[in-house]
Amino acid sequence: MPRKTGPRAPGMNRRSNSSRRRVAVTVLVLFAVVAVFVVKLVDIQVVRADALTADSVGNRSVGQTVYAARGDILDANGVLLAGSVMRYDVTASPKNAKSFYRTVEGEKTSISVGQAAAELGAVTGQTGPDIEAMLDAALADNPDSDFVYLTRAVDVDALRAINDLDIPWIYPRTNPSRVYPNGAVAGNLVGFVSSEGKAQAGLELGEDSCLASVDGTETYEKGADGVRIPGSSVTTTPAVDGGDVVTTIDSDLNWFVQQALAEQAQATGAAWGTVVVQEAKTGKLVAVADYPSVDPNNVSGTEDPENRGSRAFTASFEPGSTFKSLTAASVLDSGKATVNSGVVAPYRYLPANGANINDSHAHGDDKLTMTGVLIDSSNTGMSKFGELLSNKERYDYMKKFGVGAATETGFPAEDSGILRDPENWDSQTQYATMFGQGLTTTALQVSSIYQTIANGGVRMPVQLIEGCRQADGTLTDQPSATGSQVISASAAGDTSDVLEMVYQNSWVNKIWEIPGYRVAAKTGTAQMPDGNGGYSDGYLVSVSGFAPADDPEYVVSVSLADPVNMNTSAAPAPIFQKVMSQVLKKYRAVPSGAPAPDLPATW
Amino acid sequence: MSDNLARVRPSFTPSPSAAPTERRLEIVAPAAAHRKRPRITYALTATAGVAAIVIAQLLLSVGISQGAYEISTLRGEQVELGRTSESVSQDLVRLSSPQSLASNAESLGMVSNSNPVYLRLSDGAVLGAPSSALGSQGGAASLVPNSLLTDSAVLTQIDDASLGTADGGAATVAVTPTPAVPIKSGLPSPATR
Incomplete structure (x- = not known):
């Protein structure tokens, strides 16, 4: 509204002028002050806004790691073989380590x-x-x-006791760790992690991609007294738990097998030993025992690093006579001979190619059938059957039986064994490969050969892992379960009959007898390499077989290296007997009562 | 819309000058009266509203901060209980390990018979060759080490003092171990009446 301005009094002009100046100055000053404020405001609110906001949040907010659990390793029945636990490292501030006051009862x-x-x-x-x-x-x-x-790595009880001490210069820190409740049961298979949580060996290493977890981070704001302000939690990175590895191993059986193996290995003074128990129809490993075994809770307690892995997978050796079953099965499958075909087995056999084969003990010229050759474990007799096939044919059979290639388990550092091309076999090796020398196999490969014979000639992939169980319960990475026909079912059945005769008539038949059951088995005694291209004095003694022979369910393969107190296959035979009995009992494999075959050993 | 229908025009048309004159008379006084009364009501309502908002805000923040302390305490409690649960379940799996079970079974005088024999119920046939247990595992020290078990005694030797280690807040469960079965004529048997 326009203001009425009255007529100005004369003489007021000077005062009015000075007042105007003052007003102008004031306005200018005001503008200047406001301008300063505006500049500051713009600086704070616009120019440095992000940095300042971040600072203020930083002052109030606390970031923390949300630990994700590394996956468990479970046995076939869900028993925990390896799990994640929280442990606590006790740290201290040395410069602050001084005496302090503690109030006890006032x-x-x-x-x-x-x-x-x-x-x-x-x-x-x-x-x-x-x-x-x-x-x-x-x-x-x-x-x-x-x-x-x-x-490092004290448990909750110790942590609580330490917290109760109330020592101001002690700072416990969390340290996610691994625990192996069953100790050395399947310890060589399960493997272990380093103190920093890095996978080092065994399934921990081989299945790390399944087990590995990703820690998350979370920030929240806290008040002056350290209390979390509700609603301020922000998950910046979600924690992702690892998947569980489900194995085919039965931990109870594995314990029994390890115990039986260790007992006999110690009694015979063996350097090391392995036992493999495999399902004949599926190829699944139900127990893999190693001696010496490692307790993943206390890895440094096993001094020799060689003993910390699983030799069943990683050690290859010349299998010796247990390999004769493969040669016999190959010959039977080719139709070049039958179980009753006869040869004359001398003590020493000098084939045309210049090789020199002899048996382990002196004997005259025996007229043996194929059955008899295997019962006596005659190298010369086996040579005469083996030479019915060409080197290439035998090589092809060996490859099909899985010799010379690592099995399908995917176990870290698994050995493939040594199987040279037949063109590189010298005259002695051409014969030696018929009875398990001049090539090497792992205990697993030997077991797989017997699994093939037990399963009607169908070799199943060796399986250690059922799969990786994700958080939603689905099982991923399931291995293939498609078998391959290696030899005909009738050849496999014939080989099985021969092996049953071996079980009944072998010189260790009293040691490995399981009353009431029909069992097929074969012993092996192989010279061990000395590491310099020759052979040492030590022997690798082994027994492999399966039962019940009329409907095979389980394959057991035992190997003992250099049992100094008893370097014959009488050393592993009691382990085979104990383990096979336990397996048959545990899985309720009822004997059929059907009569065993009776094949002639001589002609 | 256009049509060509005949219509009766209204006979009376209000005079356009009549209404404005009447309204002009009413405007000033009642409008002023109307405006005066709401001023107080509005002011009171607004003040009351602001007061209510302030009080509600205060109460809410008091409530929230109270909740924050409660949450903080409960969170701490949850962590402690989680630790207890973890520690107890670790004890459980440790004691369920084959080594622990075997040594406990042996201390109770059990032996393993790995010679399998079956009785077929349909015809009473005995499958397998029965023989007595040799107890080959009996007495043999465990050859499969488990460093988690080094400090745990066989269960029958554990007294209740070493058991009731429940968390301070929770009620301590007193576990009384079953007394060892008295051995009479070679085989342990409970005294039944």
């Missing part, structure tokens, strides 16, 4: 560093002076040292 007492160290040591299993020495050593390195590990 009374303040001074606790010296020595006292505190002794109390702590009583919980962690160290001594007070040990802990003090660690603090002193850290201070000697760096007088301002603010961090030293006192002990």
Whole structure:
């Protein structure tokens, strides 16, 4: 609304002028001040807005790691072989390690560093002076040292006891760790991780892609007193748990097998030994025992690193006479001979190609059938059957039986064994390969050969893993279960009959007898390489077989390396007997009562 | 819309000058009266509203911060209980390990007979060759190490003092071990009446 301006009084002009100046100055000053504020405001609200917001959030917010659990390793029945647990590392700030006051029942007492160290040591299993020495050593390195590990991976009970001590310069930290509740049961298979959680061996390493987890991060804002402000949690990276590896192993059986193996291995003074138990119809491994075994909870307790892996997978050796079953099965499949075909087996056989074959003990010229050759485990007799096939034919059979190639288990560092091309076989090797020398196999490959014979000539892929079980319960990465026909069913049946005769008539038949059952088995005694191209004095003794022979369910393959107190196949035979009995009992394999075959050994 | 229908025109057309004159008379006084009364009501309503909002805000933040402390306490409790549960279930799987079961079974005098024999119920036939247990595993020290078991005694030797290690807040469950079965004439048998 326009204001009425009255007529100005004369003489007021000067005052009005100075007042206008003052107003102008004031307005200018005001503008200047406002301008300063505006500039500052724009600077804060626009120019540096992001940085300042981040700073303010940073002051209030706390980031923390959300630990994701590494997957479990389970046996076929869901028993935990390896699991994730939270352990705690005890750290200290050496520069702050001073005496402190503790209030006990309203009374303040001074606790010296020595006292505190002794109390702590009583919980962690160290001594007070040990802990003090660690603090002193850290201070000697760096007088301002603010961090030293006192002990690592203590459990919850110890952590609580340590927290109760209320020592101000102790800082426990979380350390996600692995625990193996069954100790050394299947320990060589399961493997272990390093103290930093890196997979080192066994399934932990081989199945790391399934087991591995991804830790997440989360931030939240906290008030001045450290209390989390509700609704301020922000998950910046979600934690992803690892999948569970489900194995085909039965942990109870594996324990029994390991116990039986260790007992006999110690009694015979063996350097090492393995037992493989495989399902004949599916190729699944139900037990794989190694001696010496490793307890993944205490890896350093197994001194020799060689003993920390699974030799059943990683050690190849010349199999010896257990391999004769393969040669016999190949010859039977080709139709070049039958179980009753006869040869004359001399003590020493000198074939035309210049090889020199002899048997383990002196004997005259025996008129043996194929059955008899295997019962006596005659190298010369076997040579005469083996030469019915060309080297290439035998090589092809061996390849089909899985010799010379790592099995399908995907176990880390699995050995493929050595099987040279037949063109590279010298005259002696051409014959030696008929009875399991001049080539090497792993215990697993031997087991697979017997599985093929037991399963009507169909070799199933060797299976250790059922698959990787995801969080939603689906099983991924399931291995193939498609078998391949290696030999005809009738050839497999004939070989099985021969092996049953071997079981009944072998010189160890009293040792490995399982009353009431029909069993097919074969022993082997092979010279061991000395590492310099020759043979050492030691023998690798083994027994492989399956039962019930009329409807084979399980294959058991036992190997003992260099049992100094008893270097014959009488050493592994009791293990075979015990393990096979246990397997048949455990899985309720009822004997059929059908009569065993009776094949002539001589002609 | 256009049509060609005949229509009766209204006989009376109000005079356009009549209404404005009447309204002009009413405007000033009642409008002023109307405006005066709402001023107080509105002010009161607004003030009351602001007060209510302030109070509600206060109560809410009090409530929320109260909740925050409660959540914080419960979270701490949850972590502790989670640790207890983890530790107890670890004990359980440790004690369920074959080594632990075997040594407990042996301490109870059990032996394993791995000689399998079956009784077929349909005709009473005995399948297999029965023989007595040799107890070959009996007495043999476990050759399959488990470092988790080094400090745990056989269950029958555990007294209840080492058991009730439940969390402070929870009620301690007293576990009384079953007394060892008295051995009479060679075989352990419970005294039944």
